[in-house]
Amino acid sequence: MMLNCHDTTFLMSQRRERDLSFSERMKLRLHAGMCRHCANFERQLPLLGEAAKRLAAQEDDHGV
Amino acid sequence: MRRPPQPRPSSTPIDPAFVARVRGDLLRFARLQLGSDDEAEDAVQEALAAALRNGDQFRGEAALKTWVIAILKNKIADLLRQRRRRPLGASQMASEEEGGALPALFDERGMWREAARPAAWEDPEAGLHSDQFLAIFDACLNRLPAQQGQVFMMREVVELATDEICDELGLTSGNIHVILHRARLALRACLQHHWFAEEVR
Numbered sequence: 268m269m270l271n272c273h274d275t276t277f278l279m280s281q282r283r284e285r286d287l288s289f290s291e292r293m294k295l296r297l298h299a300g301m302c303r304h305c306a307n308f309e310r311q312l313p314l315l316g317e318a319a320k321r322l323a324a325q326e327d328d329h330g331v
Numbered sequence: 332m333r334r335p336p337q338p339r340p341s342s343t344p345i346d347p348a349f350v351a352r353v354r355g356d357l358l359r360f361a362r363l364q365l366g367s368d369d370e371a372e373d374a375v376q377e378a379l380a381a382a383l384r385n386g387d388q389f390r391g392e393a394a395l396k397t398w399v400i401a402i403l404k405n406k407i408a409d410l411l412r413q414r415r416r417r418p419l420g421a422s423q424m425a426s427e428e429e430g431g432a433l434p435a436l437f438d439e440r441g442m443w444r445e446a447a448r449p450a451a452w453e454d455p456e457a458g459l460h461s462d463q464f465l466a467i468f469d470a471c472l473n474r475l476p477a478q479q480g481q482v483f484m485m486r487e488v489v490e491l492a493t494d495e496i497c498d499e500l501g502l503t504s505g506n507i508h509v510i511l512h513r514a515r516l517a518l519r520a521c522l523q524h525h526w527f528a529e530e531v532r
Contacts, residue, residue, distance in 0.1 A: 271441030273433050280512040284486070284493045307449035308519065314455050315518050316487040318468045321459050323360060323488045324400070 270298045275305045279312060349392050350379065357403055359469075364407050364484045366477050374410060378403035408489050411499050434516055447520060452527045464526055471521035479514040486511060 270278070275298040278291055287295065299306045354375060361371035382399040433439070436447035443449070458464035472480055482500070485491045486507075493504050502510075 271437075272443045273437045273441035276516065277508070277512050280515050281508050284508065284511065303451075304443050304448040307451055311449060311452060311455065311519055311522075312515060314452075314459070315515055315522075317459055318465065318522075319472070319484060319487040322465050322469055322472070323404075323484075325462075325465055 270294045272305050276308050279309045353396055353399060361407060363480050366481045374406045378406050411485060434513060436516055467525050471518050475514055475517055479510055482510045483514040
């Protein structure tokens with residue numbers, strides 16, 4: 268069954284917390300292979316975590 | 332800003348203005364994760380006191396600040412692990428989810444609404460090295476519902492596992508997954524809108 272964008276991004280988000288099942292991975296790939304918006308979302312996800320870490324550590328760089 | 336007296340060994344010449352500046356940053360950081368002004372005040376106070384006790388080991392304010400932040404992160408992680416907080420918002424979350432309401436970014440079929448579609452971002456890594464980008468990200472974080480911001484920071488900055496966050500907040504792992512999904516959707520949308528779309532760099 269084809270996932271919609273909401274469910275696809277939900278799985279992409281969860282993948283940062285847990286291992287997805289084989290079937291979940293297949294469904295995710297199938298959707299992301301055809302939907303560049305969700306593919307963009309997936310590429311951008313790690314940046315959010317990175318930005319949060321940088322923000323928390325920002326003071327280290329500047330000595331502000 | 333109210334600044335309580337700092338315990339300070341006489342051998343350590345630490346500039347009070349430095350403490351005042353750092354304190355504001357630390358408070359913002361602690362508030363986001365603890366979701367409580369009082370507890371954030373206490374954690375920051377303790378972290379500063381602990382850091383200043385050994386302040387004479389540090390050359391320069393940058394090193395001292397790094398040290399204070401490290402202490403504060405530990406304090407927050409301890410607090411979050413020990414404290415059994417009221418499961419605030421747990422019932423809200425559950426009902427919202429069971430109601431099946433989709434975030435407004437999606438239409439009723441669960442597809443991206445046109446205005447909400449994630450566009451390709453040009454050179455996203457560059458943002459991480461830009462103060463302006465991080466300031467916008469900070470504003471986006473502060474705009475999240477309190478619980479979303481809290482869970483996102485617990486996960487991505489304090490790096491607690493899902494089950495630790497569950498224990499702490501009295502939520503199920505399903506709740507956490509939903510909260511993190513929403514936080515990430517909202518943060519991504521906010522960045523696209525305020526940074527990548529306008530290319531203020």
